Each structure stands twice: as C-alpha cells, then as structure tokens.
Amino acid sequence: MIDKTQLYIDGTWTDGVEGRRMPVINPATEEEAATAAVGTAADCDRAIAAARRAFDSGPWPTMNRIERSELLGRFADELRARLDSLAAAITLETGAPSATVRPVHLLAPLAHLDYYVEQARAPEVTTLPLQVNPRPDGTSWLGGSAQVREPVGVVSAITAYNFPFHLNVAKLGPALACGNTVVLKPSPNTPLTAALMAEAAEAAGFPPGVVNVVNGGADVGALMCTDPRVDLVSFTGSEAVGAAVAAQAAPTIKRVLLELGGKSAMIVRSDADLGAAITMGLGSVMTQSGQGCALTTRHLVHADIYDDYVSGLADRVRAIRLGDPADPSTSMGPLISAAQREKVEGFVDDARAAGSTLVTGGGRPDFARGFFVEPTVFADVDNSTRLAQEEVFGPVAAVMSFRDDDEAIAIANDSNYGLGGAIFSADAGRAFEMARRIRTGQVHINGGSGASPGWDPFGGYKRSGLGRELGEAGIADYSEIKTIKYHAG
Incomplete structure (x- = not known):
C-alpha cells in the first residue's frame, strides 16, 4: 500500500x-x-x-x-x-x-x-x-x-x-x-x-x-x-x-x-420537505461517525412537525449499517480511538442526566473489537445543556423544538461556535433571509448546492x-x- x-x-x-x-x-x-x-x-x-x-x-x-x-x-x-x-x-x-x-x-x-x-x-x-x-x-x-x-x-x-x-x-x-x-x-x-x-x-x-x-x-x-x-x-x-x-x-x-470546532444548527421549518431534512439530519450522525466540525448536530425542528421528524430520523438512524469499514456495505465505521469513544459516551451520560430523551442508540454495539459506538438520537434537548453547547465529535444528534423563526434563529445563534448551518423550507426566499441572520460561516438551504467547489470559501465565526x-x-x-x-x- x-x-x-x-x-x-x-x-x-x-x-x-x-x-x-x-x-x-x-x-x-x-x-x-x-x-x-x-x-x-x-x-x-x-x-x-x-x-x-x-x-x-x-x-x-x-x-x-x-x-x-x-x-x-x-x-x-x-x-x-x-x-x-x-x-x-x-x-x-x-x-x-x-x-x-x-x-x-x-x-x-x-x-x-x-x-x-x-x-x-x-x-x-x-x-x-x-x-x-x-x-x-x-x-x-x-x-x-x-x-x-x-x-x-x-x-x-x-x-x-x-x-x-x-x-x-x-x-x-x-x-x-x-x-x-x-x-x-x-x-x-x-x-x-x-x-x-x-x-x-x-x-x-x-x-x-x-x-x-x-x-x-x-x-x-x-x-x-x-x-x-x-x-x-x-x-x-x-x-x-x-x-x-x-x-x-x-x-x-x-x-x-x-x-x-462547530455546533452547527439545522433549522427545519413547518413547511419543509421532511424527508430531505431527515436525510441531512442522518448525515450529521453518520458522516465519518459524526467526527466532522461542520456537521449540523443541533436539529431545530418546528413544533408542528417535531414528533414526525424525531420518529423519522430515529428510523433512519436504526437502519445504519455499522461495521467493518473495509466492507462496501458498511455505512458507518468506528471512532478514531478508545479515548474518543469514552468522550462520546460521557456526553451520552450527561445528556441522560440533564433530562434529554434518548430515542435510539446510546451504547456500544455487540462487536468483539473496534472503537464503535451506536449512532444516537436525543430529543427534548435544552440548548443550555452540554450536549447542545459542546462539540461531541461523535454520532450523536440533539433535537429540539421551536415555535417561530425568531426563536429558531435565537437558538441557532446561542452558541460559542459558528461554522456551518442549514435551513429547510418551501419558502426559499424566507430561508435566505434567515440565513443572513445566523452568525455562522456557511449555511445550506434545502440541502445546499450538492457540491463543495473550490471557489466556495469555508470557515467560521466566533470560536470556530x-x-x-x-x-x-x-x-x-x-x-x-x-x-x-x-x-x-
């Protein structure tokens, strides 16, 4: 090699x-x-x-x-x-x-x-x-x-x-x-x-x-x-x-x-394409086992569609094929090290203690070897908790609800980080206006452009x-x- x-x-x-x-x-x-x-x-x-x-x-x-x-x-x-x-x-x-x-x-x-x-x-x-x-x-x-x-x-x-x-x-x-x-x-x-x-x-x-x-x-x-x-x-x-x-x-x-680092927010408005939003939410958990600084790990979902989003995301996360990364059928591999796995597990324990609802995952798969953790979804997360404020760098999603656009933007900006972000809405113009108000270096509207060309600058605000x-x-x-x-x- x-x-x-x-x-x-x-x-x-x-x-x-x-x-x-x-x-x-x-x-x-x-x-x-x-x-x-x-x-x-x-x-x-x-x-x-x-x-x-x-x-x-x-x-x-x-x-x-x-x-x-x-x-x-x-x-x-x-x-x-x-x-x-x-x-x-x-x-x-x-x-x-x-x-x-x-x-x-x-x-x-x-x-x-x-x-x-x-x-x-x-x-x-x-x-x-x-x-x-x-x-x-x-x-x-x-x-x-x-x-x-x-x-x-x-x-x-x-x-x-x-x-x-x-x-x-x-x-x-x-x-x-x-x-x-x-x-x-x-x-x-x-x-x-x-x-x-x-x-x-x-x-x-x-x-x-x-x-x-x-x-x-x-x-x-x-x-x-x-x-x-x-x-x-x-x-x-x-x-x-x-x-x-x-x-x-x-x-x-x-x-x-x-x-x-990053703790990027994905805002899902009530008029959003729910399936597309769930797909991006799945990516925030699965991509490189959640070890990505710009992944949208805070999922801000309108109260009217919140339950449907949580159940849909959980179903997709449960279907993730976890295993040997050399196997072409594997969709998620291990974390980088035992220390990183322990760090992620510490976040899971803290989230439970803080009152967040564990929807799926939260443990280790039944594998003999490897630094694996189960892909995990928490609902009812308070934005002030450690899970919402600190970078996990692991396959853990924090889902929370909002009632109107101003509240969603306030939650998104209530972070020390500002690297990535996303907005899903049938009203692309309104989504663009909201993107201008989020203090972050990059925002994807309805999944973004589908590519990351060399001419698109990448970087963060605040501590990102x-x-x-x-x-x-x-x-x-x-x-x-x-x-x-x-x-x-």
Whole structure:
C-alpha cells in the first residue's frame, strides 16, 4: 500500500534523529496495522530550516507562475495515480467506510486542488486606477500604483485526523499556489496518508524544502508555532488546542489561521420537505461517525412537525449499517480511538442526566473489537445543556423544538461556535433571509448546492476559527499584499 513511512525533510526521506517509530492503529480492529517514523523537535528544526532556505534562496517563490501552476498540476496528477493507496490508507487509519472514501475523502479535495492549480496562474500584479494630481503652478502629473500579491513565507500546517487528505490539501493547495514553502505535521493517527502525499510531492518534482512532512507530538507542534523562522501557522483541530496555537504564535506576531470546532444548527421549518431534512439530519450522525466540525448536530425542528421528524430520523438512524469499514456495505465505521469513544459516551451520560430523551442508540454495539459506538438520537434537548453547547465529535444528534423563526434563529445563534448551518423550507426566499441572520460561516438551504467547489470559501465565526479556506479568501490568507506607487509623468 505504501513504501515509505519515514519523515520527508528537505527532499529526502529520514527516520529522524532518534529513529523512533509509532504504531498506526486500525480503529476497527484495535490492532497495529503499520508503523511510522516519529520526529522530534530536532527533526522539526531541520524541516523549518529547509523550508526557510527554500523560500529565501530557492527557485520556488520566484518561479514563473505558469511553471508553478504546472508543478502543482503534476502534484495533483501524482496524487490521482495513488488513489487506491490513499483510499486504503484512509480507511485503515480513520475507519472511514470504503464506499465513502473516494467521493468524500479524495475526489472532492482533488477538485479543490485543481482550483488552486488554476489560481496559481492568476496575475500577481494588478494595476490600480491612475490619478491626476494638481501642481501649484496649475499643471498636473500622473500617478499610479500597482497591487502585488506575494507569498507569506514559511507555513506551518497542522492537521486533524478526521478528513486527513482533505485537510492536508486545504493547506498545501493555497500555500503552494501562492509560492510559500510548507512544513506539514499530520495527526499522529494519520501518518500514512501524509506520507503518500509526500511521496506524490517528491514525484512531482518540487524543489527540496518546499514540502516537508514531520510526524510528531507536542514538542514538534510547539516549535512549528513558536519558531521565528515560520511566518504563518495554519491549524485544524479542537478549540482548546487552537487557543494554545494562537498563544504560542503571538510572541513572534506570525499570522495564524484556525479552523476549529462547530455546533452547527439545522433549522427545519413547518413547511419543509421532511424527508430531505431527515436525510441531512442522518448525515450529521453518520458522516465519518459524526467526527466532522461542520456537521449540523443541533436539529431545530418546528413544533408542528417535531414528533414526525424525531420518529423519522430515529428510523433512519436504526437502519445504519455499522461495521467493518473495509466492507462496501458498511455505512458507518468506528471512532478514531478508545479515548474518543469514552468522550462520546460521557456526553451520552450527561445528556441522560440533564433530562434529554434518548430515542435510539446510546451504547456500544455487540462487536468483539473496534472503537464503535451506536449512532444516537436525543430529543427534548435544552440548548443550555452540554450536549447542545459542546462539540461531541461523535454520532450523536440533539433535537429540539421551536415555535417561530425568531426563536429558531435565537437558538441557532446561542452558541460559542459558528461554522456551518442549514435551513429547510418551501419558502426559499424566507430561508435566505434567515440565513443572513445566523452568525455562522456557511449555511445550506434545502440541502445546499450538492457540491463543495473550490471557489466556495469555508470557515467560521466566533470560536470556530480565524480565516478562510478555499476560494479567493483562502488565497488571500496565504498571501501578502504589497502596494507599489509610481510617478507616471
């Protein structure tokens, strides 16, 4: 499946200065499936030095934009040539059902990378309007200016385990398109996916030091955030770690991009297509076993259709086929680890104690092995409870009712997070007006557009993060803007 499980630093593969290895655990079997090299702060120091050198004196940041785009395109081609290996690695590492890996975990992010291939070709210099300036003698002179987009420099990219390929592409794509160099630290749970991406980068022919991959723990992450040679930190993960990343980066005044947690609300009005709403509600439970930051885990349903929604959702959730993610008939796999399973079970216990009604699920399936939990639906949830306010990162839905649109919007906004959201209504215009009032980075109306194109920016309000991925906003976050003023005559 994969030939290299080492660190990739300055264009070479290495076991690291201490030669340590870590196990890669299959969450469906709890067995060691492979091992991968573990880097230390010393290895990370070498990677940062390589990235700094590649940016300051290498050909990459000053490369012709067409050449850079072509190289990024070769990277996309090399990734596509490894689709089978990537799919197998993602299922093994994350427990993602094999039937969903290609369309969700691989093909959609590759389409995003194609967008960045095109964006790399965009002109770096934009001429701004000319201005006629009067002189005291009554004559005038012509002045002008140009806006120049330049790379930020060395980028530290730190990613999570739930959608490893997507998250790595979301950082490597815009960073490289703008001419930055990158040190990538993947989740310790998903080193195989990252190694395959490094292998593709090597085959594509990036100059040494442009792409570096270092597995490691807190010491590696801390250096990536504090080192003054790093110009930008892009992090995806929990709110708590995101706050620590921002604090570590603050003394060196480096740019910080944070894609953090969510507790997104799905509003189902009384005139909604109930079946379509239930399907999206099912996805919030089933997709990657609920381990998704933008999933709509709070279901706000109008009182007139509340009982029908709860019973319909429960029926669909009970029909979820839970099991071996390598089996094409499986629709939901395990959680990433025993610790994550215990965390989810703690939320279930708290919800019961808070008076929420357990409709279905709430326990472990009768499997001999694997970090599985049953897909779970709670009804009669109070929005002030822990289940409604904190990110579970597991297959647990919180259903609550509302009487009118203003109440629904108030409940949706009563959250520390603001990443995703959804509205179902036969009145699309009214749904659009409501979407404008919800304090969140993305809202799907009646299921959304059916796709996530590269030009759609993604990111959150409040504690869901800083900055945007994808789209022009994503390019801007990895760029510096310089204004050059000139005297035209």
